[in-house]
Amino acid sequence: MGFRVLYPGSVPPSVSASTRVVSESSVRRLSLYLRVLEELAAEGERAVSSEEVAARAGTTAAQVRKDLSTFGSFGKRGLGYPTRELSIHLRDILGLTRSWKVVLVGAGRIGAALFEYPHFRDRGFEIVAVLDADPGKVGTRWGGRRIRPVTELETAIREEGAEILILTVPAPFAQEIAERAVASGVRGVLNFAPTPLRLPAGVEVNEVDMSLELEALSYALHSRRCR
Amino acid sequence: MGFRVLYPGSVPPSVSASTRVVSESSVRRLSLYLRVLEELAAEGERAVSSEEVAARAGTTAAQVRKDLSTFGSFGKRGLGYPTRELSIHLRDILGLTRSWKVVLVGAGRIGAALFEYPHFRDRGFEIVAVLDADPGKVGTRWGGRRIRPVTELETAIREEGAEILILTVPAPFAQEIAERAVASGVRGVLNFAPTPLRLPAGVEVNEVDMSLELEALSYALHSRRCR
DNA sequence: AGCTGTGAATATGTTCACAGCG
DNA sequence: CGCTGTGAACATATTCACAGCT
Numbered sequence: 001m002g003f004r005v006l007y008p009g010s011v012p013p014s015v016s017a018s019t020r021v022v023s024e025s026s027v028r029r030l031s032l033y034l035r036v037l038e039e040l041a042a043e044g045e046r047a048v049s050s051e052e053v054a055a056r057a058g059t060t061a062a063q064v065r066k067d068l069s070t071f072g073s074f075g076k077r078g079l080g081y082p083t084r085e086l087s088i089h090l091r092d093i094l095g096l097t098r099s100w101k102v103v104l105v106g107a108g109r110i111g112a113a114l115f116e117y118p119h120f121r122d123r124g125f126e127i128v129a130v131l132d133a134d135p136g137k138v139g140t141r142w143g144g145r146r147i148r149p150v151t152e153l154e155t156a157i158r159e160e161g162a163e164i165l166i167l168t169v170p171a172p173f174a175q176e177i178a179e180r181a182v183a184s185g186v187r188g189v190l191n192f193a194p195t196p197l198r199l200p201a202g203v204e205v206n207e208v209d210m211s212l213e214l215e216a217l218s219y220a221l222h223s224r225r226c227r
Numbered sequence: 228m229g230f231r232v233l234y235p236g237s238v239p240p241s242v243s244a245s246t247r248v249v250s251e252s253s254v255r256r257l258s259l260y261l262r263v264l265e266e267l268a269a270e271g272e273r274a275v276s277s278e279e280v281a282a283r284a285g286t287t288a289a290q291v292r293k294d295l296s297t298f299g300s301f302g303k304r305g306l307g308y309p310t311r312e313l314s315i316h317l318r319d320i321l322g323l324t325r326s327w328k329v330v331l332v333g334a335g336r337i338g339a340a341l342f343e344y345p346h347f348r349d350r351g352f353e354i355v356a357v358l359d360a361d362p363g364k365v366g367t368r369w370g371g372r373r374i375r376p377v378t379e380l381e382t383a384i385r386e387e388g389a390e391i392l393i394l395t396v397p398a399p400f401a402q403e404i405a406e407r408a409v410a411s412g413v414r415g416v417l418n419f420a421p422t423p424l425r426l427p428a429g430v431e432v433n434e435v436d437m438s439l440e441l442e443a444l445s446y447a448l449h450s451r452r453c454r
Numbered sequence: 455a456g457c458t459g460t461g462a463a464t465a466t467g468t469t470c471a472c473a474g475c476g
Numbered sequence: 477c478g479c480t481g482t483g484a485a486c487a488t489a490t491t492c493a494c495a496g497c498t
Contacts, residue, residue: 276456276457276458277457277458278457288457288458292457292458292459292460293459293460295458295459296458296459296460300458300459301458302457302458302459303457303458304456304457304458304459305455305456305457305458306456306457306458307456307457307458308458
């Protein structure tokens with residue numbers, strides 16, 4: 001299933017307010033392109049070809065052009081894409097010009113790793129509350145932020161106006177917490193619990209399932225015994 | 228791109244030693260089905276329909292049957308699939324009947340979280356060495372396992388016969404370490420560094436890019452402002 | 455009657471190839 | 477002349493729908 005899109009600011013191609021479907025894989029590639037462009041900008045490149053972006057992002061030039069063309073015409077024929085300008089467009093498209101308030105539930109090891117993950121803050125994701133069910137953890141501090149009891153989930157979300165939930169709790173608790181969060185205003189969930197969430201349509205859920213990734217590796221290595 | 232497959236043990240449909248392409252998403256779903264089946268087995272269910280599996284795995288009954296049918300006929304018409312038996316088949320297909328030796332490079336927070344992640348060990352992934360470049364970390368112990376200097380990467384992989392690398396180092400170091408690991412015998416990489424790896428064909432790489440996931444959320448929420 | 459296994463139909467995603475602008 | 481932007485061709489993945497066991 002893909003995302004619905006309202007063309008962002010610049011150059012809405014012909015049909016105004018039209019919605020087109022953009023695949024999730026395309027969106028992920030756009031994030032990658034953004035990273036690549038920032039790298040290139042840092043290296044002082046003022047313009048860049050789809051070829052070059054593709055090489056760094058691990059895809060093809062045609063794919064890069066297709067992905068970008070969904071949102072407008074950002075390049076100049078014969079010249080390529082203006083590095084800095086295109087990153088701005090991409091940030092815009094991805095909704096990274098604003099900051100996002102995030103509530104983190106689950107103050108275990110994974111939660112701790114994510115709390116400290118520098119790339120989140122760099123991109124405007126601000127963890128405004130950390131909650132846990134374990135009374136032994138509640139009240140302790142992570143970098144000056146007090147861990148709150150998960151009973152305060154609704155309060156915390158409303159107080160802070162958080163729209164994103166990061167879930168790093170054991171699988172059996174994930175569904176219930178996600179439902180409560182959504183009822184309190186959360187519209188997007190990044191789920192690290194190894195279980196799929198069933199949430200109302202309109203709530204965006206991304207699963208990050210590390211066991212699944214390892215098992216996919218296992219499958220690949222196992223089935224290739226032959227070659 | 229999909230995985231090549233040598234039909235595992237049971238019921239190789241007609242063409243023997245034939246290779247068929249199985250999509251990555253299908254493999255991931257198989258992992259999910261396995262989890263679901265184990266859950267159902269624990270609840271005492273002896274047989275289960277594709278419908279039931281689908282509901283718990285968040286997909287459709289047709290999808291479940293298609294995914295399974297790639298590897299054989301495990302069900303009985305009118306009855307469904309035998310719960311325990313099918314899990315065994317799935318473990319077999321996914322290569323989870325053996326254990327896998329894993330080297331972890333990067334003893335930061337993410338590395339620590341993964342080191343402790345119980346589901347890895349449960350599935351037969353054994354972390355046989357932890358390495359880091361930081362002299363301050365080298366020599367300290369994680370649960371009785373000494374953190375080794377990353378200079379010992381080649382030695383560690385060969386000594387232990389590790390085939391899988393989990394990479395949790397900063398992006399600029401990822402490519403070089405991955406290359407060295409592959410040169411020393413690693414065939415599969417689970418990459419948490421936020422940069423795509425370019426490795427020789429035949430080496431399986433799975434990227435887990437948490438920023439990308441959050442940015443995809445951001446995109447979805449941002450573009451839906453309209454609704 | 456119930457539920458699987460699977461071709462055929464559909465939908466989605468990627469690559470090709472080239473017209474057209476800078 | 478180079479490189480983008482894009483329809484058209486191709487490839488892949490999902491869903492449908494039903495024949496065929498149990």
